[in-house]
Amino acid sequence: MAMEQQTKKSNPFTELLDLPNDSPKKTLFVAIMLCLVCSILVAISAVALKPQQLANKEADIKKNILAVTGLLADDTDVNKAFKRFEVKIVDLATGKYSDIEPNTYDQYKAAKDPARNVILTAEQDRANIRKRAKLATVYLLKENDVVKQVVLPVHGYGLWSTLYGFISLESDLNTIGGLQFYAHAETPGLGGEVDNPSWRDQWKGKKAFDDQGNVKIKLIRGKVDYTQAGAEHQIDGLSGATLTGNGVSNLVNYWLGDHGFGPYLTKMRSGTGQ
Ligand SMILES: Cc1cc2nc3c(=O)[nH]c(=O)nc-3n(C[C@H](O)[C@H](O)[C@H](O)COP(=O)(O)O)c2cc1C
8 A cells, every 4th residue: 555655656647636626836837738639639630631631632723624624514523534634744945844753743842952943033033933944744635646745834922922834825826725723812802702713714826926926915904895906915903913913924924935835835836846
């Protein structure tokens, strides 16, 4: 009995738990234990859910690529439909394909790596992104080995956030198939109207380039007047959100331009890009 009491006394946990409930020492002990248990639970769930999060992210990217090419319906089997795309990695400086296995490449991670990125000068940086990866992922929608649409990843700063999305070009590499953003933090109802399907719909069929090959597509103030020349290069402005709209015009211009996918599109047009 005496020995049992001695063991109980020498255990600091039991000693603390035996203190009265209003003891500051016991309160502190219980609070620390609670924090410890909660942080272990959070850490375990973060690690356990990581593969699921990555799978969801990948599925979301695939869904957006299908949406921008008009292949996404309510009942679409995303993985099956995505098999129609050939995924390639392009060296943006030369426009040539790289041998890198697309599944192993993340262009947004590469953009943060000094060995794999390019720092943009103020003049180059129309999209306000400061740096970009040297290599970018492109998605080719082919039918009988003929490219029907090319999907290009684009990103750039709006008013509050960087908008990430895809633009697709049809086989003439000028007619736009669609523009779709999958991540941004612009204000809902203002800059967030970039997600409004009726605004997005107008991109389809618009011409990205003029006859000289200059990027011409841009958002204007107000609504497009279809009786006027040049309407094929214009998109309705976002009411009350001109700053996000300017960001969208700038990022599309950057990525379709000489410092973005320009060299790749030139190669594709001349038939040497494939
Ligand atoms: C709370 C708040 C949120 C705003 N969010 C946006 C936004 O997401 N995008 C944007 O371009 N303008 C936003 N604005 C408005 C801009 O400050 C600016 O007035 C607007 O872009 C000018 O466009 P307008 O000339 O079409 O009115 C916001 C303003 C406020 C007060």
